[in-house]
Amino acid sequence: NAGVTxxxxxxxxxxxxxxxxxxxxxMNHNSMYWYRQDPGMGLRLIYYSASEGTTDKGEVxxxxxxxxxxxxxxxxxxxxxAPSQTSVYFCASSEAxxxxxxxxxxxxxxxx
Amino acid sequence: xxxxxxNSGPLSVPEGxxxxxxxxxxDRGSQSFFWYxxxxxxxxxxxxxxxxxxxxxxxxxxxQLNKASQYVSLLIRDSQPSDSATYxxxxxxxxxxxxxxxxxxxxxx
Numbered sequence: 001n002a003g004v005t006x007x008x009x010x011x012x013x014x015x016x017x018x019x020x021x022x023x024x025x026x027m028n029h030n031s032m033y034w035y036r037q038d039p040g041m042g043l044r045l046i047y048y049s050a051s052e053g054t055t056d057k058g059e060v061x062x063x064x065x066x067x068x069x070x071x072x073x074x075x076x077x078x079x080x081x082a083p084s085q086t087s088v089y090f091c092a093s094s095e096a097x098x099x100x101x102x103x104x105x106x107x108x109x110x111x112x
Numbered sequence: 113x114x115x116x117x118x119n120s121g122p123l124s125v126p127e128g129x130x131x132x133x134x135x136x137x138x139d140r141g142s143q144s145f146f147w148y149x150x151x152x153x154x155x156x157x158x159x160x161x162x163x164x165x166x167x168x169x170x171x172x173x174x175x176q177l178n179k180a181s182q183y184v185s186l187l188i189r190d191s192q193p194s195d196s197a198t199y200x201x202x203x204x205x206x207x208x209x210x211x212x213x214x215x216x217x218x219x220x221x
Contacts, residue, residue, distance in 0.1 A: 104155060
């Protein structure tokens with residue numbers, strides 16, 4: 001089992017460009033999450049999907065959109081990237097809401 | 113706003129000593145508590161979880177929970193240089209989500 005996978009691992013964008021971060025899990029988990037991690041700020045929840053077909057905003061949703069494509073895949077889209085979105089993005093999944101979350105390897109995004 | 117507080121550190125301990133990492137949380141209704149370890153440049157990985165008051169031991173790690181004081185701790189016995197990392201405390205903040213502390217950096221030398 002690969003667990004949680006994320007693509008790409010690294011990305012550099014120019015201000016105003018768009019991109020989609022991909023996440024997939026092979027653990028048959030119901031819930032999936034997108035976090036960003038910035039120095040001194042810890043992990044902050046962007047969006048989550050408690051189950052297939054549902055998505056909800058987290059602590060810092062502005063500037064992002066998500067799609068729960070199916071039970072395995074949860075994507076994060078930046079429509080018009082800004083330098084403030086430079087961060088490390090982690091996807092995570094869990095069997096149910098407040099259970100143990102398992103993290104992907106992360107995507108390092110730089111917006112110039 | 114539900115909060116999870118941790119001392120940012122660094123906490124420096126000599127090799128072989130006990131490292132004690134602490135976490136307080138604001139939501140009295142929280143039921144699930146987790147400790148993650150994160151090496152520099154890597155993703156968080158689960159070390160332990162605890163649901164009930166008291167101690168839970170797993171190898172060199174012991175998690176302690178005191179719901180009355182809203183306090184969770186992680187003890188690492190016989191600390192090794194490989195334990196040097198940032199330790200994240202996480203608390204359930206509703207049915208579907210966890211709230212993470214900012215982490216404590218541990219240095220073992």
